[in-house]
Amino acid sequence: MTAFDLDAIGAGLSFAAALDELSAVLDTRTAVVVSAPPGTGKTTLVPPLLASRSPGRVIVTQPRRVAARAAARRLAHLDGTPLGTRVGFTVRGERSAGPATRIEFVTAGVLLRRMLDDPGLDGVDAVILDEVHERALETDLLIGLLSEVRELRDDLVVVAMSATLDAARISDALGTEALPAPVVDHEVPAFPLTERWEPSPTPRLDERGVTRGFLDHIARTTADATRELTRTDPAADVLVFAPGVREVSEIARRLRDTVPDVDVRELHGRIPSAEQDAVIRGRRAGATPRVIVTTSLAESSLTVPGVRLVVDSCLSRHPQRDASRGMTGLVTTAASRSSCVQRAGRATRQGPGTVIRCVDERTYAAAPVRPVAEIAVSDLADAALLLACWGAPGGAGLRMIEPLPAASLTDALSVLRGLGAIDDQGHATADGRALARIPADPRLARALRDGSPIVGARLTAEVVALLGGDVRVAEADAAQALVTLRGGRTPDARRWRSDADRLERLVAPAPGVRSDLDGVGLVIALAFPDRIAQRVDRTAEGATFLLASGTRAGVQGPLAAVEWLAVADVARASGRAAAGSGAVIRSAAALSEGQLERAAGHLMTDRVEAEFTGGRVQARRERRVGAILRSSAPVRASAEEGRDAVRRALRRDGLGLFTWTGGADALRRRLGLLHRELGLPWPEVSDAGLLDALDTWLAPELDALAAGTSVARLDLTSALRRLLPWPEASRLDELAPERLEVPSGSRIRIDYPELGDPTARPVVAVKLQECFGWAQTPRLVDGRTPVLFHLLSPAGHPLAVTDDLASFWSGPYSQVRAEMRGRYPKHPWPEDPWAATPTRHTKKRAAG
Structure with missing residues (x-):
């Protein structure tokens, strides 16, 4: 085995100076965090260092396919060996590696799926996780899985590398509870960077995304700066950062029209690998200056030689989960400042450079400090x-x-259970393991597997490749997009065709099964049954559809005339396209009702829905697909359905649904006081207590309501009496009587306190004259609770409130007498209330 020549490979790379330190750390530890600026050579030097220390294979992960290919080609070139021999790569749909390969560059997704078949990583001595600072979801998952593998394999070396990372958090994750992984930090003086600010006179974003005006501004700014640069430094190239592929193409087209003497190139994941490699290799001496328009692909994981000027849109496109709809889609937002720093650093890798940011300094300062980790915003079904x-x-x-x-x-697990991929305990089923081995989102994997026998392997693969390829779908019509791709020669079409070929090879052929565009909707529905949608409204501007998940979304164009859609992509939006729904359908296909039933049988229900409304039980037989109501007809509810409807209404709206008569309310208050003062066995009659005991006290009434009786006809007094405890119930009138006899002989109703007030007292409101001579205040509940008297005037107005009658007669009464006897001269106001005869009549009538 010939060792890698680190001196030759590292010539001119600053990270060569850190190799001794890293090697010393690896002598004692098997997990290391490496932090070094872009362009220092860590991706080139660390893999051969590890390969020189052990005989097994070294796996290096990259977040993107183009970066994995480029890194492998560069290292193979520096090693002087053909690509695919000592140094190789494996990415989705492409592999250049063999049994003798010592260093293999892969995407993180490739390694994740490889570990499902080989969890011990037999034959692998080291894994290097590059560009960890990007916090790609798959890289985060690898850190977790590799930490567990290292518990079983203490010889496996794991190195996490990045230009800028939160070293402490990565160190904790790679290390142990007691001992974090050590950090090797390599710093080099940066070449000078000149910052310029060129804010756009028009907004960067509107409801449709990046505005045309902003794209014009970026192109103009780039054209002017390129002309200036080529006059002063003809060997320099320009790198322009745009948020996505569409914007890259739009800016590149404008530049080709305005600076025809410059070689304008595009760099993103959807161009052929040969074109990507040509950009990354740089230009030959004396060749035409280049302007390279790229996505965040070139932010940190690639080195583009010769760049001295960066033009930055300061925008990024990333996945974002819409929690209210349980969906994840790509959104365009302000790029984080750390990302913008990475982009600017592309201009100073080989000398002094300049960055032009197409925003003002205030807007830049308001951007987030660092990008949000994908794990926090992405759909987690695959993970x-x-x-x-x-x-x-x-x-x-x-x-x-x-x-x-x-x-x-939680949303992801719900999706997986719907696919039959996991059981109730969250463990993978046989179907789930089969889906996991298809390199696609589980929903697309399910569509590929289940759709092929129905509409044919080729059409299914074509649709899945379209759905998984981030291809822009004109007018949201996925079927028409398929037609365009089939006849196209664009990079999108070539990439889509390659993906479809790869996917078709993953499923068994279905002889004799063939379908054309009418099967597109079925494949989409198999992938996303919860996005099957029915049109609920149509206007001149478009139509609104209700998805099975409960989301409403708008669409314009030909699909607005379709009754049923299988929706592949829906995103939050505003304006006419959203049709007032708050969301817009971005990709869909027509669906027949027969296809609907085939794809979404598990979402279809046919049941009686009973509701307690308007004081009665009403029921309808409803056929639904998730939230979509397909038909509804009135029926008579069964007894159990009716009882359940009443219970649901009571738990939702409370006991206020009932009409409480005075007698029922009074009995409930009496029971409430007894429970408050004596506790059990006297029942708890608060709302919560009664709702918990519905079947104990209200069972006959529930049956009556279920049979159609109006709530107004219920006798709740009789129902409450079912709660009375025996034999204690025989003392109800003794402990908490309905009325209290006063000295005049009147029997006055006792007003018992509202439920829930622990200090409220029973009240008796009685005319003052009816209580003359009454010294002892009565007490209820075996003497525990004194009655509170509201002593009233002859006209029924309150004169005094007391629970101490003796004190009242001896004191405040004299003042009340002085104020009232002139106002009510026909009624007795004796100087001595102790000796007066209690009466409810006037003096004349009492005397008669």
């Missing part, structure tokens, strides 16, 4: 399935940088 197959549902027991967000994980 959750991989973890379930690994045997760690939800990441349980793994040392990860941060846990999977609970809400997103």
